Amino acid sequence: MFSLRPSRIAHLIPSTRRGLARAAPRSVQSFIPVIDFTKFREATGEHERKLVADKIVSAFKESGFIYLTGHGIPSNTIQNTFAKSADFFHMSSQIKDRLAWEDPRSNRGYVKVGRERVTQSLDPTEIATLRAKAPDFKESMEIGRDWDSDWKNQWPQESDAPQFKQTMLNFYQTCHELHVHVMRAIALGLNLEESLFDAKIDKQCHNLRLLSYPPISTALLQGEGQARAGAHSDYGTLTLLFQDSVGGLEVKNPHSSTFIPATPIPETIVVNVGDLLARWSNDVLRSTLHRVVAPPAEKISDTESMTPARQSIAFFCNPNFDAEVACLPNCGKDVKYPPINAGEYIVGRLAVTYT
Ligand SMILES: O=C(O)CCC(=O)C(=O)O
Numbered sequence: 508m509f510s511l512r513p514s515r516i517a518h519l520i521p522s523t524r525r526g527l528a529r530a531a532p533r534s535v536q537s538f539i540p541v542i543d544f545t546k547f548r549e550a551t552g553e554h555e556r557k558l559v560a561d562k563i564v565s566a567f568k569e570s571g572f573i574y575l576t577g578h579g580i581p582s583n584t585i586q587n588t589f590a591k592s593a594d595f596f597h598m599s600s601q602i603k604d605r606l607a608w609e610d611p612r613s614n615r616g617y618v619k620v621g622r623e624r625v626t627q628s629l630d631p632t633e634i635a636t637l638r639a640k641a642p643d644f645k646e647s648m649e650i651g652r653d654w655d656s657d658w659k660n661q662w663p664q665e666s667d668a669p670q671f672k673q674t675m676l677n678f679y680q681t682c683h684e685l686h687v688h689v690m691r692a693i694a695l696g697l698n699l700e701e702s703l704f705d706a707k708i709d710k711q712c713h714n715l716r717l718l719s720y721p722p723i724s725t726a727l728l729q730g731e732g733q734a735r736a737g738a739h740s741d742y743g744t745l746t747l748l749f750q751d752s753v754g755g756l757e758v759k760n761p762h763s764s765t766f767i768p769a770t771p772i773p774e775t776i777v778v779n780v781g782d783l784l785a786r787w788s789n790d791v792l793r794s795t796l797h798r799v800v801a802p803p804a805e806k807i808s809d810t811e812s813m814t815p816a817r818q819s820i821a822f823f824c825n826p827n828f829d830a831e832v833a834c835l836p837n838c839g840k841d842v843k844y845p846p847i848n849a850g851e852y853i854v855g856r857l858a859v860t861y862t
């Protein structure tokens with residue numbers, strides 16, 4: 508397929524529903540605008556589609572993040588996927604450990620607390636030191652396309668997790684389809700042929716990541732360098748992020764050093780640009796740092812508070828792993844990055860993130 512040489516990518520990073528949540532404050536809404544995708548999906552007039560496309564591209568140029576409504580994924584589908592994910596994480600460690608994540612080329616399987624530390628660093632030694640000192644306080648289950656000839660998903664036994672496999676496969680397909688639509692909107696918003704990305708994103712080389720953040724003492728979570736997920740950018744084209752009502756996701760304002768809460772908004776999906784799409788667009792579209800920190804805590808005594816458990820689901824969309832990612836038209840005169848193979852790039856980034 509492709510070789511695993513993280514050093515080759517070192518210079519390549521571009522410069523539930525468990526109760527519904529309150530609406531985000533106005534300031535957050537303008538930084539991460541809520542965009543209704545209905546008119547784009549329902550293929551009404553060309554003019555209306557272009558208006559939606561322009562809004563998406565303009566937000567991706569500015570903050571790299573949007574809340575998408577009218578995305579077409581029924582809320583009971585999302586709720587059911589969250590419920591099956593919760594069932595999975597409730598299984599014993601013994602069962603989950605038998606499904607362990609083993610190889611960045613596969614990027615499939617169960618990742619227990621402490622195995623991953625997301626960061627912007629690409630230095631394996633620095634990342635290993637960080638991970639030992641301040642691992643991400645989370646566990647995850649990583650799922651790839653199920654028909655891959657080289658790599659197999661690590662499914663639990665049906666008797667241990669009834670309907671888990673089918674639910675996740677359906678959700679994977681649903682998210683893939685939404686990715687295709689949003690990429691069409693991006694092409695249109697960049698004044699390119701709407702189908703420009705289609706042939707480069709049809710092989711479903713994506714990663715469905717179920718996330719479970721255990722409850723944790725707030726004092727521990729607020730220790731230096733500690734987080735549920737450290738500040739990082741994502742690697743692929745787009746991430747579709749489904750979050751429960753707990754909160755804690757924050758997005759860095761690219762114009763200052765402040766992190767702004769991406770407060771959960773019911774019925775929306777947080778969509779953000781990843782590093783490969785930023786690179787594809789010559790940094791016209793922004794891949795923005797984000798992290799998961801302590802949301803408002805629950806007091807358990809006069810001296811101690813607990814940060815409640817949190818669940819999220821991230822669908823990391825990627826180009827086909829055999830696709831070449833080279834600067835798009837209409838994205839500036841000075842090309843910043845040479846063409847790169849998408850699979851090699853993604854696997855290289857994953858290889859340095861895990862232990
Ligand atoms: O759990 C979240 O809200 C965000 C997770 C995330 O950013 C990631 O896994 O890349």
Ligand SMILES: [Fe+2]
Nearest residue numbers: 739740741797
């Ligand atoms: Fe992320």
